[in-house]
Amino acid sequence: MSMDDVFKALADESRRTLLDRLHARNGQTLGDLCEGLAMSRQAVTKHLAILEAANLVATRRQGREKLHFLNPVPINDIAERWIGKFERDRLAALSDLKRQLESDDHE
Amino acid sequence: MSRQFIHVTYIRTTPEKLWEALIRPEFTRRYWVESWQDCEWKVGAPWRMLGPDGEVKDAGEVLEYDPPRRLVLSWRNEFIPEAKAEGYSRCTYELEPAGDAVKLTLTHEFQTENSRLYQGVSGGWPLILASLKSLLETGDALEATKRWPENV
Numbered sequence: 001m002s003m004d005d006v007f008k009a010l011a012d013e014s015r016r017t018l019l020d021r022l023h024a025r026n027g028q029t030l031g032d033l034c035e036g037l038a039m040s041r042q043a044v045t046k047h048l049a050i051l052e053a054a055n056l057v058a059t060r061r062q063g064r065e066k067l068h069f070l071n072p073v074p075i076n077d078i079a080e081r082w083i084g085k086f087e088r089d090r091l092a093a094l095s096d097l098k099r100q101l102e103s104d105d106h107e
Numbered sequence: 108m109s110r111q112f113i114h115v116t117y118i119r120t121t122p123e124k125l126w127e128a129l130i131r132p133e134f135t136r137r138y139w140v141e142s143w144q145d146c147e148w149k150v151g152a153p154w155r156m157l158g159p160d161g162e163v164k165d166a167g168e169v170l171e172y173d174p175p176r177r178l179v180l181s182w183r184n185e186f187i188p189e190a191k192a193e194g195y196s197r198c199t200y201e202l203e204p205a206g207d208a209v210k211l212t213l214t215h216e217f218q219t220e221n222s223r224l225y226q227g228v229s230g231g232w233p234l235i236l237a238s239l240k241s242l243l244e245t246g247d248a249l250e251a252t253k254r255w256p257e258n259v
Contacts, residue, residue: 026112058113058212069113076233077240080249 006074009054014039015047019056022070029065111216112229116236117208120243125202125209126175128243138238138248140255148172154180159255162186167195177201182215183224190223211236 009015021033034044048068051057058071083091118125128134132143141159146152150172156165167181178200184190201212213232217225238252 055115055117058115060113060214069111071113071115072233073114073116073236076237080234080237080241080251 005054027067114213118240119208122175122202122209138242193219
């Protein structure tokens with residue numbers, strides 16, 4: 001897979017939603033992922049295949065179940081390409097600040 | 108919440124070279140924040156990860172050793188008391204040829220929900236894996252992984 005595949009996979013709201021759900025709770029089955037989504041099971045299956053082909057999702061069989069995991073490695077590779085070595089900490093601080101200011105409920 | 112994560116990366120190298128890079132101190136020191144592993148590399152052998160100051164950062168045992176395909180370690184953090192109290196996690200490396208590259212699948216499983224070790228390493232692994240890839244493909248590791256981080 002190439003970086004093009006990663007960007008193409010990310011250029012879709014439904015697929016980003018699936019990644020958000022895995023980010024919130026890693027290791028879900030197809031059934032878990034479909035729950036509460038306005039997408040057919042078939043559509044979710046298709047999106048997951050695209051995400052897996054782009055290496056954004058990794059899967060693992062556990063008994064009879066197939067679990068889906070968010071694989072952050074390609075996203076990290078994108079960040080490494082454009083984020084300089086000294087910017088990382090400042091960006092993390094800015095991102096924390098933004099998250100704090102924008103959240104209504106906080107942990 | 109899940110008690111495991113899976114990270115997958117494709118590295119243009121051979122399984123043999125990747126295997127060496129995963130275990131030999133002269134490689135790991137370059138992409139793994141100056142850390143190195145002290146181990147006899149056989150099933151049942153004790154395993155220790157040492158930081159640049161020689162302090163034991165993590166420790167465990169070799170559970171499976173099948174070069175250059177599969178390595179399984181039990182893994183406990185030794186320098187963060189809350190993480191150490193969680194006991195052993197399990198870390199599996201799987202190497203599979205994939206065209207002109209090797210698919211490296213890293214699975215790290217934890218015994219406890221909301222594991223402190225999970226929080227610590229889940230953010231670190233993608234960077235270490237990216238640096239390992241960079242070292243094998245370009246001969247140079249990523250700058251961010253060349254030194255043990257100051258705040259840890």
